[in-house]
Amino acid sequence: MTARRPTSRRAQRRREAALGYVLVAPALVVFAIFVFYPFAKNFELALYRNPPFPHLPRRYVGLDQAVDVLTSADFRESVWTTVVFAILSVPAGIFLGLALAVAAHRRLRGIGIYRTIFASTVTSSVAVASVIFGTLFNPVIGWIPALGFNPRPPVLENPDWALPAVALVSVWQNIGLSFIIMSAGLQAIPDELLEAAEIDGARPWRRFWRVTVPLMSPTIYFTIVVGSIFAFQAFGQIDLLTPSNQKLLGTNVLTYYIFSNLRERQDPGTAAVLAIALFAITLLLTLTQMRLLERRVHYAA
Amino acid sequence: MGRVAFEHVTKQFGDVTAVDDLTLDVEDREFLVLLGPSGCGKTTALRLLAGLEDPTDGTITIGERVVNDVAALDRDIAMVFQSYALYPHMTVRRNIEFPLRSRKVPEAERRELVSQAVATLGLAGLEDRRPAQLSGGQRQRVALARAIVRRPQVFLMDEPLSNLDATLRVQTRAELVELQRRLETTVVYVTHDQVEAMTMANRIAILDQGVLQQVGAPHDVYARPANLFVARFIGSPPMNTVTGTVAAGDDGDDASADPVVRVSGGRFELTAEQAKLLHDQGLVEVVVGVRPEHTELGPDGSVDAVVAVVELLGHEQHVICRLEDGGLVIARQADDRTPPDIGTPVRLAAEPARLHLFDPRSGRRIEG
Numbered sequence: 001m002t003a004r005r006p007t008s009r010r011a012q013r014r015r016e017a018a019l020g021y022v023l024v025a026p027a028l029v030v031f032a033i034f035v036f037y038p039f040a041k042n043f044e045l046a047l048y049r050n051p052p053f054p055h056l057p058r059r060y061v062g063l064d065q066a067v068d069v070l071t072s073a074d075f076r077e078s079v080w081t082t083v084v085f086a087i088l089s090v091p092a093g094i095f096l097g098l099a100l101a102v103a104a105h106r107r108l109r110g111i112g113i114y115r116t117i118f119a120s121t122v123t124s125s126v127a128v129a130s131v132i133f134g135t136l137f138n139p140v141i142g143w144i145p146a147l148g149f150n151p152r153p154p155v156l157e158n159p160d161w162a163l164p165a166v167a168l169v170s171v172w173q174n175i176g177l178s179f180i181i182m183s184a185g186l187q188a189i190p191d192e193l194l195e196a197a198e199i200d201g202a203r204p205w206r207r208f209w210r211v212t213v214p215l216m217s218p219t220i221y222f223t224i225v226v227g228s229i230f231a232f233q234a235f236g237q238i239d240l241l242t243p244s245n246q247k248l249l250g251t252n253v254l255t256y257y258i259f260s261n262l263r264e265r266q267d268p269g270t271a272a273v274l275a276i277a278l279f280a281i282t283l284l285l286t287l288t289q290m291r292l293l294e295r296r297v298h299y300a301a
Numbered sequence: 302m303g304r305v306a307f308e309h310v311t312k313q314f315g316d317v318t319a320v321d322d323l324t325l326d327v328e329d330r331e332f333l334v335l336l337g338p339s340g341c342g343k344t345t346a347l348r349l350l351a352g353l354e355d356p357t358d359g360t361i362t363i364g365e366r367v368v369n370d371v372a373a374l375d376r377d378i379a380m381v382f383q384s385y386a387l388y389p390h391m392t393v394r395r396n397i398e399f400p401l402r403s404r405k406v407p408e409a410e411r412r413e414l415v416s417q418a419v420a421t422l423g424l425a426g427l428e429d430r431r432p433a434q435l436s437g438g439q440r441q442r443v444a445l446a447r448a449i450v451r452r453p454q455v456f457l458m459d460e461p462l463s464n465l466d467a468t469l470r471v472q473t474r475a476e477l478v479e480l481q482r483r484l485e486t487t488v489v490y491v492t493h494d495q496v497e498a499m500t501m502a503n504r505i506a507i508l509d510q511g512v513l514q515q516v517g518a519p520h521d522v523y524a525r526p527a528n529l530f531v532a533r534f535i536g537s538p539p540m541n542t543v544t545g546t547v548a549a550g551d552d553g554d555d556a557s558a559d560p561v562v563r564v565s566g567g568r569f570e571l572t573a574e575q576a577k578l579l580h581d582q583g584l585v586e587v588v589v590g591v592r593p594e595h596t597e598l599g600p601d602g603s604v605d606a607v608v609a610v611v612e613l614l615g616h617e618q619h620v621i622c623r624l625e626d627g628g629l630v631i632a633r634q635a636d637d638r639t640p641p642d643i644g645t646p647v648r649l650a651a652e653p654a655r656l657h658l659f660d661p662r663s664g665r666r667i668e669g
Contacts, residue, residue, distance in 0.1 A: 190384065190386065192382050192384055192386040193386050193388065195351075195353050195373075195380075195382075195386070196380065196382060196386035196388075197388075197399070197403075198352075198353070198372075198373045198374050199351055199352075199353075199373050199374065199376075199378065199379065199380045200374075200379075200399050200400035200403050200447070201374045201400050201403035201404045201451075202374065202399070202403040203374065203403075206403060210388075210399075211388060214388075214390040215389070215390060217390075
């Protein structure tokens with residue numbers, strides 16, 4: 001009996017492992033086709049240079065193409081545009097989401113209606129958001145020019161204003177998600193802590209900065225990381241609102257740069273190099289944020 | 302100074318009346334316990350005093366000042382929460398310092414006050430820890446330190462001992478009473494635990510369904526409960542209550558002239574004074590209450606019962622007897638008595654002077 005037990009246990013474990021692989025297999029197949037293969041294929045594409053005219057054979061150039069692309073002024077400019085876009089859109093979205101969450105975190109009659117309104121931007125697609133803001137910015141019929149802000153050339157054709165305008169659409173769109181996440185974070189703070197702070201003599205502003213914000217820090221941290229990733233991957237609003245001349249308008253973010261290389265210039269090699277660069281930048285950014293921010297995050301016991 | 306007064310205070314949440322026309326004075330330096338079952342309104346009363354809720358009606362006074370329109374942070378009170386409500390992201394020192402920093406107390410004074418509070422509650426050496434790194438008892442002491450550091454007029458405590466284990470609770474109970482004496486401050490203390498109330502309070506205020514039932518010193522409340530609710534709520538094990546009918550003693554088999562209360566399985570004799578009271582109030586039905594320690598088991602008892610359960614607690618025994626109508630009566634005896642066997646018939650007796658009489662309709666105590 002005792003001598004046989006290890007064998008049977010090992011057999012059982014093997015059987016369990018086999019079952020595990022069977023159960024994971026469907027997900028693995030989907031991932032392999034739609035994630036792992038394209039990911040690997042990108043690296044292959046990056047090693048070949050495409051001729052300027054389509055339908056001619058591509059040429060293996062190793063890392064030459066990557067070096068050319070990554071050292072080009074266009075690439076540097078595009079990275080900078082992306083960074084500016086993120087700086088314009090992420091903090092504002094987080095701040096407004098938090099402010100609205102705090103405002104809606106009260107037991108008032110009808111507050112549910114406001115919560116629904118604040119959260120609603122999450123359900124509208126990029127296309128809808130772009131159409132709304134495209135209309136608002138329209139130099140002839142738009143409300144924003146009508147209210148007095150009407151530069152020449154019009155906002156969405158103006159190199160000074162196109163990027164902030166596109167960032168504004170992102171801010172508006174991110175408010176919903178940011179609001180929902182912040183609201184959940186706020187609800188996780190025990191009421192008693194804020195009541196204790198009130199009795200301890202802390203006025204609302206001090207309660208907010210000394211109790212609410214520190215206890216919200218894991219949530220805020222999460223929103224910064226996710227918001228930054230979203231910002232680096234934003235594409236729809238740029239494509240829809242500034243449909244041409246991104247380089248001149250200063251809205252040539254990395255995603256758009258990849259897209260235009262692939263579609264307009266029929267150059268999958270360059271696009272692949274840029275895609276890998278975007279991946280690396282996003283990964284690096286997230287890792288850095290984890291390192292820097294996590295140290296300042298208070299996880300409640 | 303630290304006087305507190307509720308005057309006709311009512312608090313409604315929608316259709317629910319949590320506190321109903323509460324009038325209650327708390328003397329300066331008094332340890333007053335608000336006692337009652339969960340949902341009786343005691344915590345709401347405390348929160349009204351703290352300023353965390355606004356009364357629907359009535360006035361609340363702290364010191365010489367009506368505080369109805371004074372924000373919680375300006376009421377000069379401190380509160381210890383059931384969950385302690387320590388700031389998890391701050392060290393022990395920062396937690397204790399928080400009320401001082403909020404009120405912009407200068408740093409030198411702050412340091413002095415914090416070190417006093419730390420010493421008072423024996424927290425030395427723990428100043429740089431966070432709440433998560435402390436035991437339950439230590440957290441509780443940090444919460445107390447945070448409350449006393451500012452020397453407020455009144456301390457409010459909402460079941461501060463309920464998260465401690467039994468041994469620590471008994472110990473902390475005594476420490477809290479000692480602390481209150483030393484600080485010479487007013488304490489309003491909420492609990493559902495009548496043992497805490499009995500052992501700590503100068504006076505107990507008992508609430509049920511938002512209504513104040515009785516206020517008095519622990520012994521008074523125990524010896525002369527104002528109504529059936531208080532009678533059954535105070536005391537462990539609780540007071541035995543049996544409904545019976547008033548009768549003259551000489552009808553039936555007994556020749557005695559003393560009036561009695563006939564109950565299931567027998568009768569309880571009354572004193573002449575008790576009989577007169579019942580007669581004056583024209584009561585035929587009455588609820589008789591007897592404390593378990595005044596319930597005797599013996600051959601000369603007057604109520605028949607059967608032993609249902611015997612609980613041996615070491616220092617005493619609880620003999621739980623079943624009456625003919627199924628009602629239970631508990632007798633409490635010293636541990637040197639031989640416990641009766643389960644199922645044996647016994648006779649219960651109680652001295653007439655030890656009986657509590659209540660009006661079965663209003664539940665009110667019958668007394669002169």
